[in-house]
Amino acid sequence: MNNFIGLGFYTLITVTIITLYRKSEESEPYLLLKLIGYAILGGFTFDLGDWKLPLGFLVFLLFFRNIKINAKVKKRAAYLGLVIYLLSLIIPFIQTTIFEWPREIELQNTNFYSGSLVEEWENVHNELSDFEQGVRITHFKMMMNEKGKMTDLQMDMKENAFSEEIHYRIRLSEDDEKLIVKRRKVERVRDPYVEPPYTEAGFFLAQIDLIKKSMLDHQGVDSYTLRSDGQRSGFGITDGVNYRIDTAGKHTLEKSELPVEAIVVDVCSPKCSVYEHFLFDIINREDEVTESTFLDIARKDSPEVEQWFKNHTGDKIGYEEDGGYVLIKDGEKEKVTDEEFDRALKETPIIDYQQDGVMWKVTVENPYGDAPHVMRFTLDGKAREVLEIHFDE
Template structure:
């Protein structure tokens, strides 16, 4: 009998493992992501581009011929961009690209040629302006004389008339910038579903153990135990309150069943336990913070995304809300504007406590590492600048272009006073205001001025920027009152 139980158990485990693997295969995960079933999806950036060199020998000459290439021309943001084929038609030839995401089950990024609407449908804005074809010297060779096509899925095509074929004799560079970058993360409720297979196996083992403790042989006893289990767990919902109707019926009608009454009672009690778990598990899940204390977001390119795109990536893939405030921000750049270091700290309110998220950017690996912690109080929360607003202002006001007073190969930018507005009145040193028109000097007669404060200082040796930063300049943005922009000439602007 033991070997029969072992076989049943192994088959159950195999069935559950197969179901789990099928449910979490790449195609199924991708389908759930784009249809937002168990996932939240956010647009990070539009017009992501990919470019490849088209060899002239790839273009077929006879009508109906197709050159199947299936070349991976780019691999970024969790998506492989493939040059699938080049085909010849009666009066033109076409180039077909396909974007194939390989999604992560929990969080990640992917590229789509369409937009995901809030209701889960898809829309496109046309991709004619997204194609550019140039010769090896960089000159446009088609001058918008081509056709385009979309779909199905992430397929994009360009159709080029035969009279332009001779322009491809030396090859050509083809760039398509019609990809939309989305970030996604799994909803918290999905984590609770991991307990379902474990619960199923546990119930199966208990039922097998009860069956083996039968006092006498009884026909269909196994199925009867399953029936009493379901009866014991059956509920009646009244005004969203679940009542144990099934177990009540069992006590009234079946409690004194014979034979094997003891194991039947235990099967019904097991069903009642399942009913109780329906009440306790959601409450327990709400008390537990399922989010990891530390996580890494990959493929974060500041050069491609911009600082506003970095922020959108964080909110799309991490448990950080768009209402988060910015506590600190520090960036180190080279004189050429290359980002060498980036750290910032966020804080947000969550059900009576404050969640702090420390972000550290690895420039070489393009990985943003986030570490979460919590406190019960944070007095300056209401006064701190919105993180979403700050990262938008970094782009709008070109804050990454701010520099120190001297000629230094490295510069450090730092948000001062914990991200709260200051009433600035320091008369010594250099001080400037920044708005949409550019950078302008603030003279002592204008002090004090109220705004958000960023300092810039320079250093000559990269390793010394923590202690040897000099020639500091103070910049204030979002100034209110008399210190605002008053018409400084265009020559003083920083673009």
């Protein structure tokens, strides 16, 4: 969208300057370049903190008032620069207002047991025409009656989008039929050492979808609240009722199995007096990170790492076509022999790593596929978390 706006913007400027040039009253050497200069002068700004001052237009008013030749078109070119300055203030404001305007999105299913939170989240992204880039959930709370009808749903998420973050605030409407979605862009703080271990949103919601009606069967209870902070963390509470939830069902987690690393969801009453703890995707703390497992752990923890591998393996880097083979480099197809094709699939990506105690510094490179071709990240083997990621062309 921004690219289209920018293209239209520059096209309009070009057409306007050419029109002014053709309407000039007198012949003048290099007039077209002079008009461009006046437009640049009129739009030149001076940044003073968060303020942009139209310094160029002020200079024009002070020193270029008595223009002798083609004064009319030159002044209009300067005013064109002023218009550009004003639009540079107005357009971002309009874009932000439109982006952050609350949206109401119909629930696909108001019953938790017969619906899917993963599908609801995918529907939100489709309705907003968003491209998901590493969305992590930071707050989750859901209330439902004994039949599974949702009476409250709260989800807070944040999405890393290059130099900024997109924060999502999703709430259930008063009639329990729609999701009210609010988005907000904030400056991204790149300090991986203070980033809590929030779970990727799609993965977290897939775990919640594993909960079946038979797992919530407390006698005399007519409503439940599920809540979580979305973090994978250490869990060692032994004085409560703890269950492991996975595709095989609900299983008691014995005290002897604690502590573990897991996604923890509290199951409680409407006032959140905790009945049980549901633990998902449990990792035993004694499991070591090894040469054969560190990549799988990194891909599971980081959506960015997983997406890079998806974009640089398999048919994303090459495939069979018309009886021959092609490899892809930055969108360009290159015909190769079957030996070259097999070698590219087997020998790439190239993986290099250095282990320093529990820290793994990893560099992964593949000349095929689309840029970025090099990914560097640090994996904390103890916490099983990717701490920082850098991409190079």
